[in-house]
Amino acid sequence: MTDDHDTRAAPVLQHRTKAEAVYEHLREQIVNGTYAPGRRITLAELSAEIGLSNMPIREAMLRLEREGLLVSEPHKGMRVVPLSLRDAREIFEIRCELEGLAAWRACRAGDAGLADDLEALNARFAAAHAAADFTGLGAANWAFHRRILQAAASAQLARALEDVWTGSQRYRLGYQLIPGRAAHTIAEHAAIIAAIRAGDPEAARAAARAHIQRAGEELAVTVANTPET
Template structure:
């Protein structure tokens, strides 16, 4: 990624986008830790780029709440907190409940089959203790449901919330039994979608997100966050 940025004939706009994507993933996977300072000069030197695309990437990350500005010091990665986790998952609870309700109204066998396959991939990744693959499968499942709603507006709203909550996914590794519960909760949601039962799908989605958020907030609070 970094070498490509240094040597590739990329337009300025594309460079800013690539820097943003690279830094965002580094924040989400914990390479840049909560509270870590990210200075423009150091990042530009590390990536072998001018300040401008790096500055644009940092400003976009700031708008998304992943970094925050410190006067005369540059940016730093926003810390994790139990309260922020509660807020994000409360919002997700309502929006994903709506997404499940809408998806169930027009669900077909293909949707349920796709979700069953993705949930199996999540379970297989859990057996391997491959947390990266678990994260990929989990987001794929939730995005597949969102896709089935056909709502661009709901998609934009949920994508924003998912961006804020993505960096909390590493916390799931600290929650005993959470992955097994997730597999079961996904299965319950999928069954409601297969039956085309909007109310059951909404409640299953809301219960899943609510429990996951409560478990995560508890772990963060126990670790003083």
């Protein structure tokens, strides 16, 4: 009985593993801009590209549709959801205030290793920029901001900011579409680090707000100038 159950379960587990892997792959291609906003993608196209059967790919696409990253088009497959200028502006306005507060709290907390950790993460970001590694850029950037949030030591702020970060993942492709955004980020991160090293909470807040505000402004220009397909 046990052996029969294990034999039947194995293909199911294998399918779930494949579907999860496809989901992670497709989601990354969307959020880092490789699959551009408005791009149409079909099951057959993805099956040929990834080298898997339709079933795990269909499951992954439906999951991405539920998350609002893909939209179904009758008889045409699915399309990467176009960027919304209004949503982008709202998200970055909220991030501006919350990340300013996080930097202020983090600076006041007196975390002895914070500035050094942020320096290392900014160096990692710079290395990814030099290598045109857009996935690496996103990972280093989120690690930088999460380290600040960790030092801020506020469960309430963490819940609010994590929700906003989830919404703003869709706009991470700014590094790929906006000329100069990654270089600006390196300099803006450095200003935040300098304020934290100086032990100046208000300067840390101002630097964090300026960073998010500029990122939002540059992204808004790109979104506004992106034609719908």
